[in-house]
Amino acid sequence: MSVRLVYFAWVRERIGLSGEEYPLTQSLPAGELAAKLRALSAGHAEALTDLSRLRLALNQQQVGWDALVSPGDELALFPPVTGG
Amino acid sequence: MSVRLVYFAWVRERIGLSGEEYPLTQSLPAGELAAKLRALSAGHAEALTDLSRLRLALNQQQVGWDALVSPGDELALFPPVTGG
Amino acid sequence: MSLFEVRVQAGPFEIGAEQARLSALTPEVGAVVSFTGQVRDAPLLLEHYPGMAEREMEALLADARARWPLIGAIIVHRHGPLAVGEPIVLVLTASSHRRAAFEACEFLMDWLKTRAPFWKKDALGWVDARDSDEQAAARWD
Amino acid sequence: MSLFEVRVQAGPFEIGAEQARLSALTPEVGAVVSFTGQVRDAPLLLEHYPGMAEREMEALLADARARWPLIGAIIVHRHGPLAVGEPIVLVLTASSHRRAAFEACEFLMDWLKTRAPFWKKDALGWVDARDSDEQAAARWD
Numbered sequence: 037m038s039v040r041l042v043y044f045a046w047v048r049e050r051i052g053l054s055g056e057e058y059p060l061t062q063s064l065p066a067g068e069l070a071a072k073l074r075a076l077s078a079g080h081a082e083a084l085t086d087l088s089r090l091r092l093a094l095n096q097q098q099v100g101w102d103a104l105v106s107p108g109d110e111l112a113l114f115p116p117v118t119g120g
Numbered sequence: 121m122s123v124r125l126v127y128f129a130w131v132r133e134r135i136g137l138s139g140e141e142y143p144l145t146q147s148l149p150a151g152e153l154a155a156k157l158r159a160l161s162a163g164h165a166e167a168l169t170d171l172s173r174l175r176l177a178l179n180q181q182q183v184g185w186d187a188l189v190s191p192g193d194e195l196a197l198f199p200p201v202t203g204g
Numbered sequence: 205m206s207l208f209e210v211r212v213q214a215g216p217f218e219i220g221a222e223q224a225r226l227s228a229l230t231p232e233v234g235a236v237v238s239f240t241g242q243v244r245d246a247p248l249l250l251e252h253y254p255g256m257a258e259r260e261m262e263a264l265l266a267d268a269r270a271r272w273p274l275i276g277a278i279i280v281h282r283h284g285p286l287a288v289g290e291p292i293v294l295v296l297t298a299s300s301h302r303r304a305a306f307e308a309c310e311f312l313m314d315w316l317k318t319r320a321p322f323w324k325k326d327a328l329g330w331v332d333a334r335d336s337d338e339q340a341a342a343r344w345d
Numbered sequence: 346m347s348l349f350e351v352r353v354q355a356g357p358f359e360i361g362a363e364q365a366r367l368s369a370l371t372p373e374v375g376a377v378v379s380f381t382g383q384v385r386d387a388p389l390l391l392e393h394y395p396g397m398a399e400r401e402m403e404a405l406l407a408d409a410r411a412r413w414p415l416i417g418a419i420i421v422h423r424h425g426p427l428a429v430g431e432p433i434v435l436v437l438t439a440s441s442h443r444r445a446a447f448e449a450c451e452f453l454m455d456w457l458k459t460r461a462p463f464w465k466k467d468a469l470g471w472v473d474a475r476d477s478d479e480q481a482a483a484r485w486d
Contacts, residue, residue: 126253128251128252128253128321128323129251129323129325129330130329130330132251177253177256177321180253180255180256180259181256181259182260182319196253196256196321198253198321198323199323199330199333200318200332200333201317201318201319201320201321201322201323201333202317202322202323202324202330202331202332202333202334203250203252203281203292203293203316203317203320203321203322203323203324204241204281204292204293204313204316204317204320204322
């Protein structure tokens, strides 16, 4: 049981991965999950220190940090978008 | 000494001419000139009865009925524009 | 480099070709907005006042340039008989930023509708001017 | 007939070809508005979130259709490396009347800038999001 994490732009670069599986056995808020991820590496810690600079999408829908992440979900972490 | 008159759209069709020379020896307001033109034919009378339905351009610049028309000028009479 | 141009012509125009001329002007072009008007519902005949038409369109471009930081703009207006679906008018604006390009394009169209000496005739006769067009143009006063 | 389409692609697009698809939809099409964004000043790399990007763009089209009487709309957004002057994004809207086509096109661009998962990187690093884009999008709330 895990959650699929995907990273974009400087979040991806600082973590050094475009994505990874993270073990998850029960639902928890995205903000709490992000706090746990900081322990994974120095890069994770740096990328995820200030959550106010990040945006997130749960199963490809933009959500807030209180969104509940469940096993099997896809959670994306990225900076505010700059396309167009 | 004359003024060059040009007509467009239904003004042209009612008068039956796309343009004509009209004798003019001294300047007068466009509204007074238009009133004189009504005497030229039944078509002129019909086209020029209600000046509020018409617009005018003096030497290719939009003006009002009080604009002074002088010998040698080009005066255009036409309905409100509908291009674009 | 900048490019500001007006044309009145009987034949059709190619939006791709016209837009390419604006896109390539300078590396500062970041936004190009276009408006294309096309014949809806029934065929039209478009009459115009040669000379004055170009002159009014030039004056509109000068007005738009005074209001927005444009790098280029092109207005092409057709005359003569036009079938349903055929393009009537093209307005293209280029600027560094999208807001200027959008606003200038809309301004030019609103004013073209109420200032440029063109008249449409369809099977029912000469098309009447619409109050809604006057109101649209008045927004920019 | 109507046509609503979004695409994310690495290669360029042809505004003439895309616009022709909207122009020909029905005799009710009277106005087609386009916005083209192009790379300004320095080369860019555009990263995106495959799947979600298309999904957000589809959601924006649905939102635009609920607000304006559109006959068609196309959004094409590129990804990957892009040189100065190259087109990044194309938004096309078609309606019977110009106001709807203009407003919907501007709405779609404003929301694309703040909703669609694309990120620009230039020689100085990742481009920061701009407050002015947030404010532009908020106009439509």
